[in-house]
Amino acid sequence: MKPTDLAKALSQYLSVYLPGQRNVSPNTISSYRDTFKLFLTYCKQNGLSIERLTLAQVDEALILAFLKWLEEERNNGISTRNQRLACIHAFFRYVQTEHPVGLVTYQKILAIPMKKTPKPTVNHLTPDSLQLILAQPDPATSGGRRDATLLSVLYDTGARVQELVDLRVRDVRLDPPPVLSLTGKGRKTRHVPIMSNTEVVLRQYMAENRLLHNGAQDRPLFCNRQHRKMTREGVAFILDKYVARARAVSSAIPDKVTPHVLRHTKAMHLLQVGVNLIYIRDLLGHVDIATTEVYARADTELKRKALEQAYPNMVAEGLPQWNQDEDLIEWLSSL
Structure with missing residues (x-):
């Protein structure tokens, strides 16, 4: 069977472009690889033949459905969803220069926004x-x-x-x-x-x-x-x-x-x-x-x-205690 344009592009991207031209680490390549393993798994589960899957079939709607599947079916958090989307964005930035015929479709995928996430707290030990x-x-x-x-x-x-x-x-x-x-x-x-x-x-x-x-x-x-x-x-x-x-x-x-x-x-x-x-x-x-x-x-x-260093202490230390004010206590008791 003749390889599809998606198979060629993905193979070239993971095995040549990332390690050879971008000089990224093996861990980064593994992260990209895992993203596309999940994506192809989703496509297979939804009736798409992986062997025949082409770049023309990968559009904005398919990517959005994949991201929804990650959150709802795999229970991934927003940060994981955003990480997978970042890998997809990076791939299609590469693809749009190698296969410009689908530029409009690729730009729609690149326009899919990240979801806002709460800023994580910095956990540390005393x-x-x-x-x-x-x-x-x-x-x-x-x-x-x-x-x-x-x-x-x-x-x-x-x-x-x-x-x-x-x-x-x-x-x-x-x-x-x-x-x-x-x-x-x-x-x-x-x-x-x-x-x-x-x-x-x-x-x-x-x-x-x-x-x-x-x-x-x-x-x-x-x-x-x-x-x-x-x-x-x-x-x-x-x-x-x-x-x-x-x-x-x-x-x-x-x-x-x-x-x-x-x-x-x-x-x-x-x-x-x-x-x-x-x-x-x-x-x-x-x-x-x-x-x-x-x-x-x-x-x-x-x-x-x-x-404390920037501003003087504006509150006087000798303020009277409120619980020693008998008139105030009597008024509060009458409420």
């Missing part, structure tokens, strides 16, 4: 809660020492969980000043300093696991029990385990603590001790300072202190 979680791994076992090192590095660097699991021995520099090289979104690398306590536990961990000799440069920094590269799910499992233990000790631990919460926590702690937003932006690997400003907007205590 210093006491963080210390309690980091104290849970058992230092008497090799697994506990690995987990303690992993969680310490995750917090201290403010790394995304994928950046953490992608770390290799060659990305670690323990000589002063100790630095980790993280490769983030868009395959951009940034160099993040680590604090002395983290450097000590990381050096001990690497010495114990024979990661300091020259032949280990390409080995993953953190491995699972099968001696394979740690996964994002594995990191989340480790964190959940110690969060549950810490919650049994203190009710102050939030209900949900994900690896990304440790990233938020690092940013909030830096902000609270007066570190400039520009430095926090560079540490986290944000492209735009506006992304980092969400932490400043989220910290109500910083807002209160800023207002």
Whole structure:
């Protein structure tokens, strides 16, 4: 069977354009791939032959029906719906230059708007809660020492969980000043300093696991029990385990603590001790300072202190207590 124009365009987009011309990460390609797997599944369920599906059949009405199916049948949230739509938009921006004959149809698809979503709150841990979680791994076992090192590095660097699991021995520099090289979104690398306590536990961990000799440069920094590269799910499992233990000790631990919460926590702690937003932006690997400003907007205590410094206290401290005014009490009692 001769491949359709949709099959050719989608194959070229995922296997050549994204990795070759856009140089996007494998995780981004996987996200686009999953979107179109869902889209083709929806088409198949609604009587459309995937083998014969063409670009001319993919119009605004079909995309809107697919988005509705995501929300109503698969119970996806608005943010997930918007993410799928963003992948579809990106594909049709590519298609409109490769197959301009359907430009009007493609532009109608590109005009489908994102749904408004409430701004998510920035969940973070207090210093006491963080210390309690980091104290849970058992230092008497090799697994506990690995987990303690992993969680310490995750917090201290403010790394995304994928950046953490992608770390290799060659990305670690323990000589002063100790630095980790993280490769983030868009395959951009940034160099993040680590604090002395983290450097000590990381050096001990690497010495114990024979990661300091020259032949280990390409080995993953953190491995699972099968001696394979740690996964994002594995990191989340480790964190959940110690969060549950810490919650049994203190009710102050939030209900949900994900690896990304440790990233938020690092940013909030830096902000609270007066570190400039520009430095926090560079540490986290944000492209735009506006992304980092969400932490400043989220910290109500910083807002209160800023207002106290900006304006004098206009309320006198010696105002009389209302419950000592007998005439007022008598009037209130008569109501």
